[in-house]
Amino acid sequence: MTDPIPPRRVFHPAREEAATAAQAAESPQTVNPAYTLAFQDMDFLLREDLRPVRFQLELLKPELLLEQANIATTFVFYGSARIPEPSKADALIEAAATDHQRLVAERLKAKSKYYDEARELARRVSRIKPDPEGRRQFVVCSGGGPSIMEAANRGACDEGQESIGLNIVLPHEQMPNEYVTPDLSFRFHYFALRKMHFLLRARAVAVFPGGFGTFDEAFELLTLVQTGKVRRMPIMFFGRDYWGRVVNFQALVDEGVIAAADLDLFTFCETADEAWDCVCNYYSGTEEDLGC
Template sequence: MTKKEIEERKFRPAKQEVKDAAKNLHTPQTTSAAYTLAFQDRDFLLRDDLRPVRFQLELLKPELLMNEAKIESTFVFYGSARIPEPEKAQARIEAAASEEERRIAERLAAKSKYYDEARRLANIAARYPAGEDGKQNFVVCSGGGPSIMEAANRGAADMDAPSIGMNIVLPHEQAPNIYVTPELSFQFHYFALRKMHFLLRARALAVFPGGFGTFDEFFELLTLVQTGKMKPIPILLFGKEFWSKVVDFEALADEGVIAHRDLELFTWVETAEDAWSTVCRFYKDDNLMGCD
């Protein structure tokens, strides 16, 4: 027996089985849902009893595809889906139909600078060289949506570099932003699995002003690091004026519900250069472009 014969596959592949199953004669038995191959039976897979299987599939599919793309680590971007890019900020203000809408539009426009900062930071991260084995590090990863997420993917696209988008199914119609690499554009049903994939490969994470979703992702990350479930990584918090207004971090420490040292879990930054310098200091890596 040759080595080839020892290593060759002995069982017929599932793809072939699917083709053969399609040739079945149409009888009351073969047309029954019970006869459908389990992995082709959509109604069966969507049963409540199959939730653990769907969890496993949603964990496994992105993992396999990112492994195949040789993505070793990521630079994750969290932030609002509502902050406009600077070029569109004024148009939104002018389109306001009431004083309240105008006030909100003006406040969002004031934060539009963070669109540019996210894009520039992604520019920098995207320049990190691939290893000799082709493995890629600090690959830009976002939630795949508009605003800050779009800026991150766009920044990588500026460098002709791949970037990841992890979208989520929502009741209202949406689509991934156009800058996500199509082969790395993922859609999730479960928020929990999406957040897990954000962090499994994360080696740096930038948090920009945002709402409930950003709070959820940011505070879960802080909890994981605080409790030792995850090793520390650079957590770069953009927009001290915004965050200090909506969250009194010092008060949490003063009240004793967190320790004062927990405030060191993240670093305040305002520019892409500040953020990248923090990553440089954390890893002390000469390969980090722009590190002096």
């Protein structure tokens, strides 16, 4: 006689319970919203005092799916949603109706080279092999939108590799770019949870020219590293001229609001080659040696 094997569970799965609940006969009690199963009651889940639960769900869903996809670490790309692909840059200039619009379009065209650099860097990153346990390393992760984000996901796609897109619900709808892997395309309501998922698996971050969103993401990362809340990692700012124009980093040191050593938390670079060398040098000789 073989030893008995106990069942894995004694409660019915929630999916079965939900199906059973849907078969309930109609009565004044069963049609009342109070009778609806809590996890099927959208009015209940969207109550103001259920925000902590929604926070937990928004943290948990991507985490479970990324773990299920065997993704151990990511290479994160931050950058503008407005910098055009080089082949489309002239169209912006032609569409300009005023001198100011033309000037802006010309400046965006000058930065369009970073689309190609982001795409090339993503290609390099996507060639990293899984570790001996089969865990996927340095999976490309972007905000999932257009421009620099698209270039990152596109570079991974060029190599036949999957990539992550972390979209956000905005008043002006932003669709995921076509190169994001559908199974790894996530949508967030809370900026805070989206930014947390950018960094939970990040082991390197490339920051391209961008606006408020890029500043928000990049400077939060610098603050977390500066304060020791996040371990140091390669952080590359693309475009020394751009960043030197919009942020006077040395003035922050001169004013005494950051230390001179804080400027060592990141590196300026111009090309995918420079950024990749920075990453390889950082991890050379460590447990995370990439074998570049």
